[in-house]
Amino acid sequence: MDTAMVYTSPVRRSSSLPTSANERRNMVCRASCPDSDSDVMVVDGPITPPLSPGQNDDRKAETAIVADQASIYNARDSALNAQVRSSLGPSQLEGPRSTQDTDQDICMERDEASSCHSASSPPRPPLRVLEEEQEHIHHSLKLSDFEVKGTLGAGTFARVLLVRLRTAARSGSTSLFAMKILRKTEIIRLRQVEHVKAERHILSRVRHPFVVDLYATFQDSLNIYMLLSYAPGGELFTHLRRAGRFSPDVTRFYLATIVLALKYLHSFDIIYRDLKPENLLLDSRGYIRLTDFGFAKVVDDRTWTLCGTPEYLAPEIIQSDGHGKPADWWACGVLAYEMMVGYPPFFDETPYGIYEKILKGKIHWPRDMDPLSRELVKGFLHPDRSKRLGNLINGPQDVLDHPWFQGVDWDALERREIRAPIIPHVTSVDDTRYFTRLPLPLPDEIPGLLRGEQPPALQQRFDVIGFQFTDF
Structure with a gap:
């Protein structure tokens, strides 16, 4: 059976973590001897790269997802x-x-x-x-x-x-x-x-x-x-579960706003450490608001705190190897995959099983995922943080310059001048x-x-x- 078909969405994700050093050592030992079977799927033939959101893209306005069939933002709600x-x-x-x-x-x-x-x-x-x-x-x-x-x-x-x-x-x-x-x-x-x-x-x-x-x-x-x-507008988690998955264009809009937010936070040496759809809220215009800073911390290099949501933990957190800003970029890759596929790249019935899969690093690639999207996710999910997208020599600028984001007007996006793909409708x-x-x-x-x-x-x-x- 295709592993993509057995994931069931939780109402709320588990927050449990390894409780002892022995457990973490056992996971690292198991992950160092992966089996030879691979569930990676290769896409044959070229796929046209997805479009990028533009400030004046009329096609975007025509195909925008609108919650509850309401497409017009009511300005009275923001007055x-x-x-x-x-x-x-x-x-x-x-x-x-x-x-x-x-x-x-x-x-x-x-x-x-x-x-x-x-x-x-x-x-x-x-x-x-x-x-x-x-x-x-x-x-x-x-x-x-x-x-x-x-x-x-x-x-x-x-x-x-x-x-x-x-x-x-x-x-x-x-x-x-x-x-x-x-x-x-x-x-x-x-x-x-x-x-x-x-x-x-x-x-x-x-x-x-x-x-x-x-x-x-x-x-x-x-x-x-x-x-x-x-x-x-509530949590992005709610809208994602209702839609099943987002198109690359819709994903690009939300991921771009998150990239700008992380770039801003990282400029203060703030690591967020709890990126997931449940912590992304939609304002009245459909823009993301990053919330719940209970795990946020000012760290100039690395910290050894054990925290986070299992599906979104970077390998260095599980291995107690010290983590910093690269852990946020890893979470960006998990989020990008979950938005485009409908489930996270590493999931299991137990947190222990999730950690094993993260350390083994095997990712199921759906056949309909285009190569450019896959390249972006791979860049974020590089197990070596020194080679991870967002943590290279140019830092967040490498993310902004990635071909997957080609056509994004970053300044217009930060000024909230681009029409959001999901517009909450309230009475x-x-x-x-x-x-x-x-x-x-x-x-x-x-x-x-x-x-x-x-x-x-x-x-x-x-x-x-x-x-x-x-x-x-």
């Missing part, structure tokens, strides 16, 4: 009144954006030293220094300034609510936001305190059209809260049809948001748990 602009800042409020928390992949540090410089490749200084960037946190806002409109999703120790600024509601504005809520005791139990702090530190300073925006953070006695931009500003419909939390579960409870720092008694989140 924010002057009052909200003055309180949240004008620079990043051109339209509703969002984040949704999926099942949290737990990321555990092996030791205190998070990075180490390799003797063969000394680290280069970053193009930008994150600490020198302005912090875009609005300290004048309070939790009580927002009203809950719905639930967008829930994960291991977090949930995301749709909220609206009360003053905007009274004036008839459509300013909606995503409020990510994380339970303090769970963060501490799962040893994720430093990762949550890193998420706030990074998101409060980065600003890019394809990265979710963080506007404010709060806390009460139970939770910490992150006010993020809202994207009504109202608080239409959450592209998100999981879940009941609202009880008032006792989010006291600061629904009851106006003061944060622990303002309470009379000393809160030992809240003390660990003084940054919020």
Whole structure:
């Protein structure tokens, strides 16, 4: 039976990782002795390379995929009144954006030293220094300034609510936001305190059209809260599963936006480490918003943290060989393959089986995948990170210059001037049809948001748990 036919899409991918050094050594040993059988399929005969998206390509507009048969973007859904602009800042409020928390992949540090410089490749200084960037946190806002409109999703120790600024509601504005809520005791139990702090530190300073925006953070006695931009189109994962797979042209549009986002993050020495369709949200115009920075980290060379989603892990992560920016480019290859084929290149019923297949490096190539697309995926999925596309001498520029992206107007794309292939259709500003419909939390579960409870720092008694989140 063709292996392409046995993959079944999970509702949410597993986040388990090797639990011991022995397990990882066993996987490396097994992978070093692959069997002689190959499932690689060779395409005979030339195939015309796929077209590239262009700013004024009329054929694109005619064949664009439109969610729910709606092809026209409703500009009212992105309008924010002057009052909200003055309180949240004008620079990043051109339209509703969002984040949704999926099942949290737990990321555990092996030791205190998070990075180490390799003797063969000394680290280069970053193009930008994150600490020198302005912090875009609005300290004048309070939790009580927002009203809950719905639930967008829930994960291991977090949930995301749709909220609206009360003053905007009274004036008839459509300013909606995503409020990510994380339970303090769970963060501490799962040893994720430093990762949550890193998420706030990074998101409060980065600003890019394809990265979710963080506007404010709060806390009460139970939770910490992150006010993020809202994207009504939901996860790309949902649209991909509905379509089955994307054409090379549609894939190119989304992959190009991700490449620009990674190029921007890498300029600060930020590695993202959790690229997958579940963490890619569509805004009201159909553009990608990279979300969930729980694994993001500033690393000048390599880190030995074990984290990620099994299907998207680079070999160096599994082998505990230290990883950095090249791991993000590997994930780009997995994502490109999954979008064009409909399933990831390495899958199995268990995480252990997935790791074995990644280390063996065998990829099933569908007969209808054109050679240029295959060449791109191979470039990203090179097991030797020194030869991996995106990590060559010209860095991300090699990705932009790859023939597969020929014809892409990168500047126009970053200005969001190219028509997106999937345009979300919503009937109202608080239409959450592209998100999981879940009941609202009880008032006792989010006291600061629904009851106006003061944060622990303002309470009379000393809160030992809240003390660990003084940054919020």
